[in-house]
Amino acid sequence: MSKFKEINIDHLKLSCSECNLRELCFPHGMKEEELSNLDAVVDQPKPLHKNDFLYRDGERAMAIYAVRSGCVKTMTESANGDEQIVGFHLPGELLGLDGFADGSHTCNAIALETSSVCELPLDQIESLCHRLPGLQKQMRRIMGKEVNNDHKLLLLLGKMTAEERLASFLLSLSARMEERHWKDNEFNLTMPRQDIANYLGMAVETVSRLFATFQSEKIIDVDRRHISILDIKRLRSIVGECE
Amino acid sequence: MSKFKEINIDHLKLSCSECNLRELCFPHGMKEEELSNLDAVVDQPKPLHKNDFLYRDGERAMAIYAVRSGCVKTMTESANGDEQIVGFHLPGELLGLDGFADGSHTCNAIALETSSVCELPLDQIESLCHRLPGLQKQMRRIMGKEVNNDHKLLLLLGKMTAEERLASFLLSLSARMEERHWKDNEFNLTMPRQDIANYLGMAVETVSRLFATFQSEKIIDVDRRHISILDIKRLRSIVGECE
DNA sequence: CGCCGATTTGACTCAGATCAAGGTTTGTGG
DNA sequence: CCACAAACCTTGATCTGAGTCAAATCGGCG
Numbered sequence: 001m002s003k004f005k006e007i008n009i010d011h012l013k014l015s016c017s018e019c020n021l022r023e024l025c026f027p028h029g030m031k032e033e034e035l036s037n038l039d040a041v042v043d044q045p046k047p048l049h050k051n052d053f054l055y056r057d058g059e060r061a062m063a064i065y066a067v068r069s070g071c072v073k074t075m076t077e078s079a080n081g082d083e084q085i086v087g088f089h090l091p092g093e094l095l096g097l098d099g100f101a102d103g104s105h106t107c108n109a110i111a112l113e114t115s116s117v118c119e120l121p122l123d124q125i126e127s128l129c130h131r132l133p134g135l136q137k138q139m140r141r142i143m144g145k146e147v148n149n150d151h152k153l154l155l156l157l158g159k160m161t162a163e164e165r166l167a168s169f170l171l172s173l174s175a176r177m178e179e180r181h182w183k184d185n186e187f188n189l190t191m192p193r194q195d196i197a198n199y200l201g202m203a204v205e206t207v208s209r210l211f212a213t214f215q216s217e218k219i220i221d222v223d224r225r226h227i228s229i230l231d232i233k234r235l236r237s238i239v240g241e242c243e
Numbered sequence: 244m245s246k247f248k249e250i251n252i253d254h255l256k257l258s259c260s261e262c263n264l265r266e267l268c269f270p271h272g273m274k275e276e277e278l279s280n281l282d283a284v285v286d287q288p289k290p291l292h293k294n295d296f297l298y299r300d301g302e303r304a305m306a307i308y309a310v311r312s313g314c315v316k317t318m319t320e321s322a323n324g325d326e327q328i329v330g331f332h333l334p335g336e337l338l339g340l341d342g343f344a345d346g347s348h349t350c351n352a353i354a355l356e357t358s359s360v361c362e363l364p365l366d367q368i369e370s371l372c373h374r375l376p377g378l379q380k381q382m383r384r385i386m387g388k389e390v391n392n393d394h395k396l397l398l399l400l401g402k403m404t405a406e407e408r409l410a411s412f413l414l415s416l417s418a419r420m421e422e423r424h425w426k427d428n429e430f431n432l433t434m435p436r437q438d439i440a441n442y443l444g445m446a447v448e449t450v451s452r453l454f455a456t457f458q459s460e461k462i463i464d465v466d467r468r469h470i471s472i473l474d475i476k477r478l479r480s481i482v483g484e485c486e
Numbered sequence: 487c488g489c490c491g492a493t494t495t496g497a498c499t500c501a502g503a504t505c506a507a508g509g510t511t512t513g514t515g516g
Numbered sequence: 517c518c519a520c521a522a523a524c525c526t527t528g529a530t531c532t533g534a535g536t537c538a539a540a541t542c543g544g545c546g
Contacts, residue, residue: 100384151329152319159325
């Protein structure tokens, strides 16, 4: 890394109305004049480095967050110490809703790579929602989406085979890439195999073997963290979305 | 069943302020004067019979619901037709948040036995939240709780053995019985073994065998749907909550 | 170059699924 | 009130998907 890259440009705040993630993020569905109100309270703290915690289980919840760049994983911890990753959050996706229940976070949020986030302080949400009906509606939509996501993951963990899980994971990533107007058939995984395995409720070895199988069947092409989807129909048929 | 029991008393609406579930339900944390506003919009439709749908996947979401009596399960359906139960809702517990994302439900809600619910119409929530800050706060808390619940279930499905899952399930029920000031060491399961198995991501036979094992180890006493917890410490140690 | 963590591959094992059968309870119609 | 069917639940025998263990290989970095 060249020293020149470290010049601090973090204070150059990007306004919500100019953010190209706005349709995926807080601003979705809000009117132009509402956005300036939003801008006024949204903060953009220093970027996180790989493995930095955005927040920790047990910590007082101060804000909800939107990923601006990079990728953040959230994971719950059980009484006996094992962990379950409950989400990988891409740019434009929100996290921190777990703090709504009793004011403290119940999971850890960790950057998978250098990542930046926007934060919406909790103590402002109340009055802001009061003033901006668009935000209140969006908050509900966001929470509903989170619940639906979790339900999909429950179905995955409860009912799918390892093969279906990995196919489902790749399809989900692909769809989210498309939402962001990135290539949906070629992307890099930001997380190690270990994290994929954890998220999908299986062993690393199984993930590795399945990647190899998919590759040999010409469904995907894998090169370390780089994925090319060669046959998306096959992937869909694996998870049962027959056309 | 005597005919005399069927006299319709459903129209005798119980106000939120007099409901003994109020501390678990919508009214939690709300002021006395706010409750009368809540009462004005909360509806109590006809009771559901066993296996009746409260709402269906794909239906337009009209309200969120609180169970008043009985028990309602919610389940998601996958593309290829298999189903995952994502929650059993006891009196005082809420459901229907899955409809917030895009206005349509994404799961089925089905009564496990004769059950009654209260409903809070969605089209009223917005204005009501605007007038009652207590409700808005409670809505957030409720959604946070739902998210946290789902995360616990994800951990269960992703990381626990069958034995741990069943123990965890019994402990969760016991804790929720206590919240309701019912006996926490003796209760009836409202759901068939099949549903328990589905919820916990395992086969019916495994549930049955584990009940037998727990019984033989004097941890619980099972008689069909009736459960007595004999050794709650053992249950806790099984799920890893070592003291 | 040499080390360390991430990933892959192979061999073996096992928790829990599936298959098969029998028992029990509940509901229904006569 | 009984007979019969349909659910529901249990138990035993067997099978298998995916976990575990072990070891080799790869890739990046100081």
